[in-house]
Amino acid sequence: xxxxxxxxxxxxxxxxxxxxxxxxxxxxxxxxxxxxxxxxxxxxxxxxxxxxxxxxxxxxxxxxxxxxxxxxxxxxxxxxxxxxxxxxxxxxxxxxxxxxxxxxxxxxxxxxxxxxxxxxxxxxxxxxxxxxxxxxxxxxxxxxxxxxxxxxxxxxxxxxxxxxxxxxxxxxxx
Amino acid sequence: xxxxxxxxxxxxxxxxxxxxxxxxxxxxxxxxxxxxxxxxxxxxxxxxxxxxxxxxxxxxxxxxxxxxxxxxxxxxxxxxxxxxxxxxxxxxxxxxxxxxxxxxxxxxxxxxxxxxxxxxxxxxxxxxxxxxxxxxxx
Numbered sequence: 668x669x670x671x672x673x674x675x676x677x678x679x680x681x682x683x684x685x686x687x688x689x690x691x692x693x694x695x696x697x698x699x700x701x702x703x704x705x706x707x708x709x710x711x712x713x714x715x716x717x718x719x720x721x722x723x724x725x726x727x728x729x730x731x732x733x734x735x736x737x738x739x740x741x742x743x744x745x746x747x748x749x750x751x752x753x754x755x756x757x758x759x760x761x762x763x764x765x766x767x768x769x770x771x772x773x774x775x776x777x778x779x780x781x782x783x784x785x786x787x788x789x790x791x792x793x794x795x796x797x798x799x800x801x802x803x804x805x806x807x808x809x810x811x812x813x814x815x816x817x818x819x820x821x822x823x824x825x826x827x828x829x830x831x832x833x834x835x836x837x838x839x840x841x
Numbered sequence: 842x843x844x845x846x847x848x849x850x851x852x853x854x855x856x857x858x859x860x861x862x863x864x865x866x867x868x869x870x871x872x873x874x875x876x877x878x879x880x881x882x883x884x885x886x887x888x889x890x891x892x893x894x895x896x897x898x899x900x901x902x903x904x905x906x907x908x909x910x911x912x913x914x915x916x917x918x919x920x921x922x923x924x925x926x927x928x929x930x931x932x933x934x935x936x937x938x939x940x941x942x943x944x945x946x947x948x949x950x951x952x953x954x955x956x957x958x959x960x961x962x963x964x965x966x967x968x969x970x971x972x973x974x975x976x977x978x979x
Contacts, residue, residue, distance in 0.1 A: 672862060745874075
């Protein structure tokens with residue numbers, strides 16, 4: 668689900684960027700915040716960081732020992748967090764005998780095991796596919812509607828992995 | 842994490858913090874990200890280089906899976922769904938998936954029928970009709 672969240676963060680401005688003009692300082696704070704925002708990529712609690720929408724407050728700066736100044740800021744942003752039980756859509760990326768890998772928005776690793784698509788069977792070949800008894804086909808680039816069975820956060824990659832299912836009414840290729 | 846065991850969006854168990862958080866439909870996210878992208882375009886010749894991968898992939902996703910493109914229609918969808926005492930999360934799932942039948946709506950958002958909430962089939966049917974009308978006149 669895409670969420671609108673407000674965060675309090677600290678932005679550190681090095682001494683050489685501390686301009687006397689308030690307008691310039693504000694600019695540095697915004698640039699710094701945007702850089703940190705995109706480099707953080709995601710957190711386990713709030714999901715993927717998409718975009719800052721508004722800077723709501725810049726607090727009083729505190730000079731630190733190293734000479735840089737720390738500004739507490741409050742801003743709003745968009746995030747994407749997957750929830751267990753949520754219904755999402757994704758695009759098939761790779762087909763293996765054991766199941767299918769999909770991509771869904773910022774999530775690169777979505778796994779649908781063959782066990783969770785009971786009406787389908789694997790058809791090997793140069794371009795392997797899954798076929799249903801009703802002749803519905805799942806191949807590369809097919810769009811699927813699925814339900815999230817579980818999510819896993821990887822701290823090293825700073826990303827989520829999902830295991831999903833097609834068992835359920837109104838799930839499957841669309 | 843004890844809370845994680847319990848999480849189940851189908852039953853609207855997503856943690857208090859997220860239950861109160863503002864959820865956004867794909868079409869709303871598409872409008873916001875599109876506007877951001879245009880702003881970047883005005884400032885740089887190569888805007889795709891300025892945005893993160895997360896931004897790029899999300900924009901692709903929400904554009905592909907938005908049922909409504911026109912900003913007025915997007916606003917109307919939220920307005921109509923807001924009349925039905927839905928949680929933010931439920932509202933967005935319905936707006937994203939645009940179920941065609943009452944049965945499909947309940948399969949996609951089982952929580953609208955649980956906990957004794959006053960969602961009669963007729964009310965759900967009316968809601969889906971209102972939604973499909975917006976789509977028709979978009």
